[in-house]
């Protein structure tokens with residue numbers, strides 16, 4: 001960078017055109033180097049095994065002791081209860097392709113509300129939901145084709161994610177997943193966001209699941225900066241997704257699943 005700056009100053013004393021070209025070059029380099037540390041991917045030298053060393057603020061990705069996802073090999077949680085109060089989404093609904101996943105951003109839509117849940121007496125508001133394929137969590141060492149993450153936050157800054165796993169089924173594909181995935185073509189390119197006119201009904205998601213049947217554990221976000229202290233709830237039932245819907249998702253969002261992390265003595269309920 002210093003070398004480039006010196007070169008630009010040297011050449012700026014010559015032709016004005018050359019100066020402009022070199023200053024542009026400098027700005028491009030500054031922009032590229034400034035963003036490089038913030039990039040991550042699911043393969044190659046910015047893949048999950050390197051996230052923790054890409055930038056100091058992502059160190060937890062490699063040094064954290066309570067990371068997600070995990071392989072779940074435990075009895076169901078019979079001590080905690082989950083109280084869901086999600087509110088159906090209506091137009092306009094913000095959808096985006098952030099380059100890592102397809103996401104429905106609840107907090108920024110004009111309604112500004114999608115409901116909440118109660119966990120251990122704490123209210124967590126739904127802020128966004130997104131998908132991973134294949135699933136990030138494994139159940140008894142088995143992964144599934146798709147995982148939906150419903151991301152919540154509490155007033156005190158706590159985070160809670162509810163995970164739903166899906167496999168390709170011959171019939172009875174979950175209608176919520178089909179409906180939510182349908183407009184993905186409107187954000188076909190990475191880093192694209194738009195508002196759609198539609199409505200999404202959470203009952204269409206929950207009809208396929210017994211919401212009283214789940215595992216819970218303390219983990220992290222599954223993307224950098226891999227922040228810990230995230231309460232996880234993973235539904236025990238496996239939903240169904242159609243081959244067509246899954247293929248459409250994978251066309252616009254390539255493999256985006258972090259490998260399972262060590263438990264390090266954590267208890268899964």
Ligand SMILES: [Zn+2]
Pocket residue numbers: 130131132149222
């Ligand atoms: Zn996720």
